[in-house]
Amino acid sequence: MKHTLVALVQDKPGVLNRVASLFRRRAFNIESLTVGHTDQPHVSRMTIVLDSDNTSAHLVEANLAKLVNVIDIQDVTNQETISRDLALIKVRVDAAGRAEIAQLAEIFRAKIVDVANDSVVVEVTGDEDKIDGLVELLRPKGILEMVRTGRIAMVRGNQARKSTNGHYNGNGNGNGHVTREVGASSV
Amino acid sequence: MSKLAGAQILWECLVREGVDVVFGYPGGAILPSYDAMLQYPIHHVLVRHEQGATHMADGYARASGRVGVCVGTSGPGATNMVTGLATAMMDSVPIVAITGQVGTKVIGSDAFQETDVTGVTLPVTKHNYLVTHVQDLAETIREAFYIARHGRPGPVLIDIPKDVQLAQTEFEYPTEPIHLPNERLLEKYVPQEYFARAAELIANAQRPLILAGHGILLSGAMDEVLEFAEKTNIPVALTLLGIGSFPAEHPLCLGMMGMHGGVYVNEAIQNADLLLAMGMRFDDRVTGNLKTYSPNSKKIHFEIDPTEINKNVKVDVPLLGDVKQSLQKLTPMVEPKRHDAWWQHLQRAMQEDPIRDVLDWESPDGLMSEHVVHDLWTATEGEAIVVTDVGQHQMWEAQYYLHNKPYTLITSGGLGTMGYALPAAIGAKFAQPDKEVWVIAGDGGFQMTMAELATVAQEKIKINIAILNNGYLGMVRQWQEFFYDARYAATPIFSPEFTKIAGAYGIPGYVVDNRADVQAVLDKVRSSPGPALIEFRVKMEDAVYPMVPAGANLHDMIKREKIAQPV
Numbered sequence: 001m002k003h004t005l006v007a008l009v010q011d012k013p014g015v016l017n018r019v020a021s022l023f024r025r026r027a028f029n030i031e032s033l034t035v036g037h038t039d040q041p042h043v044s045r046m047t048i049v050l051d052s053d054n055t056s057a058h059l060v061e062a063n064l065a066k067l068v069n070v071i072d073i074q075d076v077t078n079q080e081t082i083s084r085d086l087a088l089i090k091v092r093v094d095a096a097g098r099a100e101i102a103q104l105a106e107i108f109r110a111k112i113v114d115v116a117n118d119s120v121v122v123e124v125t126g127d128e129d130k131i132d133g134l135v136e137l138l139r140p141k142g143i144l145e146m147v148r149t150g151r152i153a154m155v156r157g158n159q160a161r162k163s164t165n166g167h168y169n170g171n172g173n174g175n176g177h178v179t180r181e182v183g184a185s186s187v
Numbered sequence: 188m189s190k191l192a193g194a195q196i197l198w199e200c201l202v203r204e205g206v207d208v209v210f211g212y213p214g215g216a217i218l219p220s221y222d223a224m225l226q227y228p229i230h231h232v233l234v235r236h237e238q239g240a241t242h243m244a245d246g247y248a249r250a251s252g253r254v255g256v257c258v259g260t261s262g263p264g265a266t267n268m269v270t271g272l273a274t275a276m277m278d279s280v281p282i283v284a285i286t287g288q289v290g291t292k293v294i295g296s297d298a299f300q301e302t303d304v305t306g307v308t309l310p311v312t313k314h315n316y317l318v319t320h321v322q323d324l325a326e327t328i329r330e331a332f333y334i335a336r337h338g339r340p341g342p343v344l345i346d347i348p349k350d351v352q353l354a355q356t357e358f359e360y361p362t363e364p365i366h367l368p369n370e371r372l373l374e375k376y377v378p379q380e381y382f383a384r385a386a387e388l389i390a391n392a393q394r395p396l397i398l399a400g401h402g403i404l405l406s407g408a409m410d411e412v413l414e415f416a417e418k419t420n421i422p423v424a425l426t427l428l429g430i431g432s433f434p435a436e437h438p439l440c441l442g443m444m445g446m447h448g449g450v451y452v453n454e455a456i457q458n459a460d461l462l463l464a465m466g467m468r469f470d471d472r473v474t475g476n477l478k479t480y481s482p483n484s485k486k487i488h489f490e491i492d493p494t495e496i497n498k499n500v501k502v503d504v505p506l507l508g509d510v511k512q513s514l515q516k517l518t519p520m521v522e523p524k525r526h527d528a529w530w531q532h533l534q535r536a537m538q539e540d541p542i543r544d545v546l547d548w549e550s551p552d553g554l555m556s557e558h559v560v561h562d563l564w565t566a567t568e569g570e571a572i573v574v575t576d577v578g579q580h581q582m583w584e585a586q587y588y589l590h591n592k593p594y595t596l597i598t599s600g601g602l603g604t605m606g607y608a609l610p611a612a613i614g615a616k617f618a619q620p621d622k623e624v625w626v627i628a629g630d631g632g633f634q635m636t637m638a639e640l641a642t643v644a645q646e647k648i649k650i651n652i653a654i655l656n657n658g659y660l661g662m663v664r665q666w667q668e669f670f671y672d673a674r675y676a677a678t679p680i681f682s683p684e685f686t687k688i689a690g691a692y693g694i695p696g697y698v699v700d701n702r703a704d705v706q707a708v709l710d711k712v713r714s715s716p717g718p719a720l721i722e723f724r725v726k727m728e729d730a731v732y733p734m735v736p737a738g739a740n741l742h743d744m745i746k747r748e749k750i751a752q753p754v
Binding site for chain 1: 305306309310314334367368369372373492493494496497498
């Protein structure tokens, strides 16, 4: 069964490294991990998808909670969520075939965002099943290149996963992220 | 407000954390801090290798309950600390390691003696920091000590670039309470509703057993465990690191469990209908084959770390939190009980104890390590702090030196770090200068860190060293004997004359090769004012019994063959 965890983490250099290192060290099998900014300064949000047949979701959650830089973590699997994936798919197609691609794209509410002599780039957003469906239809045409963001998720309704208490920001590090940690990669 | 350099702020903060001794080794990138140290009431112990510094901080922490501190320079100084950090991580020991780093301007340029130390130590520390602004230094140090000792303790490393040590800022020691970003998350993992369920399981149990681990010592819950066990009349089995958490000679104490635990202890675990695991983590060395582990028992797990719950063994009732607080809450909820049938069963099983059997043996074919440890226990009346290395002698210590008091056995359990004993004992002596401290090491492990004899000599500290020399890497040899048809690949080990090595440092040395001389030499060494080393030349091919082969069922133990004793 697939589990979706949503984590809020401090936006500091090295935090992604800590999370990735944890998964590697504990041999946790992660299907996807996306990271991005939130509406709050110094707070990033991670969406983690894992297959709980291989890896206990509870253990992943508990291990993340032990990382000092993690502000919030929740398993949203059993909640009403909106989950989205975005894909850019470059398809080999000549002028004659473009119309068919455009038609497919329309059915999937996808967009053609680039057109060249012998290819187009399709942008599609949706849950993973929908994107998988479009990919399967495009595959026979010849997919030259594809990139997917991995799942992001948000619980429906007015419940918010936010850092309600900002005191971690003032925690000893001036504005919250002056002390640089580990490595060069910023979350 | 006065301005201080980062190097001064470091010591200002350490002094405020109650630190009066640090174990370290200077070098280029940490030089400004060493220069500033002279202004502060800190005793610096110069080690001979940074691994020794980490083990000393570790031994200091285990013997005192305070945070141990070690200091080193960048690059090799810091990488030499990795083994000690990993040792402390596995055994939940609170230490803070301070390392110098190359200047912030050249980080990432492969500068001289540059290593990505926070990267290297990430998996072997509870948390680590690279401080790039001197304004952050004070709060970072304060937070590091907090993290090291808070919750499940562990090692924290602070990497301080040279220019941050030199930069000046206004220093004001922060006083507001520390709030970690994840603190409320860990609170979330403390549902308190399981106590009634635990009390019910205890009331209904016919064959209950307490598994006492290191967490009891870390929590200081010895009195609470004693009160609970006496009230409920439940027998107590100890993990290796749990030794000292419950008095070994208490009638409720069964002794050590696991790979080299008592046969009847392991059988009690397998036959129990309720296990109360207190501050222990079901390590593979105590469970054996997980599929057959204690199959008919309900399990209550007293554990502070949520990631340990259901990690190895599925439990019925997790009591998350500090074991001391959990017991303070649970003990009033349980009724006094007797378990007569269970105790009769256990006492019958105890009659057949292969560990105690050998104490009466004559040993015409050589000095037995078991006897040396037993005689040391007798001579010290069980009151010494014993620091062991890793291997056969470590298991014999655990079997034959009965510890009634907490914090008196210091040993590397989880990581099994050879070379641990001598430096850890030095740290323990600084923590407990009035206590008698003994090193028990093998000839192999001792040679890994024996350079620290120089530290003993330079610091003029009184520790006693017992080397059980059997000419082999004994535990590995034992595995080769049992599981590799006695092909002794790379286990015979040459040793120098240890007494001469000791002599070169001005430390008197003695050789003992028969039991009749043991007592006299122990007495002589104990009554002398300075450090001393005794090399016990013991039987070469003795094995630690009983033994659960790795991964085997806990109840399937290899036992010592009964040997007819010469009359």
